[in-house]
Amino acid sequence: MNILYLNHYAGSPALGMEYRPYYLAREWVRMGHRVQIVAGSFSHVRARQPVPGDEVIDGIGYRWLPLPAYRGNGIGRAWNIWQFLRQAWRQSSQLVQDLRPDLVIASSTYPMDFWVARRLARMARARGIDTLLAFEVHDLWPLSPVELSGMAPWHPFVAMCHAAESTAFRDADAVVSMLPKVHGYMASRGLDLARLAIVPNGIALDEWQAPGEPLREDVAAAIAAHRAAGRTVVGYAGSMGLPNALDVLLDAALLLREAPIGFVLVGDGLERERLTRRLADPGLRHVQWLPPIAKAQVSSLLAQLDIAYIGWQKVPIYRFGIAPNKLMDYMMAGLPVLHSVQAGNDPVAESGCGLTVAPESPAEVAAGLGRLAVLPAAERRAMGERGRAFVLAHHTYPVLARRFLEAVQR
16 A cells, blocks of 8 residues: 555654654555655654655655744644645645555644545545545544643634544544544544544554663663662653643652652653753752653663653543553553553553552652552562553554554455
């Protein structure tokens, strides 16, 4: 198949998130398919931005559309989205001519790229190609901007998301959701559930079969300092935004300031500057923030931690389920996990790889971390092994990539 994959925020191991498009595309290339990803040259979730133009990464074609930089979730980001959609729309005829796609996937988190994907599929069909059209759901927009970011339901951007999502549920040949509990919502929006498939996030086995790159010196030094002080090391690796509930973790760390527990936070994001200012509090001397590390160092980082943390806001939208990348990494690393969440699914509870506590409760997070910290090392290792077995059984990208294509072709 020739696969045309629209994902504004697509990345790679060298560039940073989003990783899912890269890993799915790499598996499809290994299966003999040709993949062209169309992405933007600027994204707030990447560690490094690519040069606009065409590039081949591990056999995957990337077209980086030139986009303006932005900060935060204001007008700058909206303009960036508009420019991506406008340029992809204008290049539709050339993309169809160059690739002759058998499958077009809209996958940019926000749903408006489906209009571009539908145009591409219709152009291909007009040329006699039996092109399939898929809509990949990362988050439920417009619900996410409303319930997570407080955007007004009557906002024009919300109305646009609503219209695009309705179009996708009506016109897509297949809808592939990372979130596992969306059936009722999507049916209420008009989707025939026979066209729905659940394909969660996962891990790339080859990245865990070889030793990771040596950990960057500053990160290794921070962990070593905690070890020298006799502390159990709690780690967080990933994006630093409001949905990640890192204020709750810092509040829990304040409650644990006299306990032999140290915290290492590695990452970047929209909330990083504000969060790092909090570290000036003398009660948080046992917490270190460090800039993002290369993807190839993640396994080396996780191998040096004792406990991993992942938290969420207490918002109704998580009733549809969660599919976090970093949780898959934590579990594959064999780490016990403290999970602060209330959601439609919970891989930590399902696998038995740690403890789950209520979201937005520093006291419960502190108590949970304290319980994990005093467990015998063998018991923590057993938790971690349960998580690793769970990921290997359900969340490897070779399995997920085949499941995705089978769902579309069905």
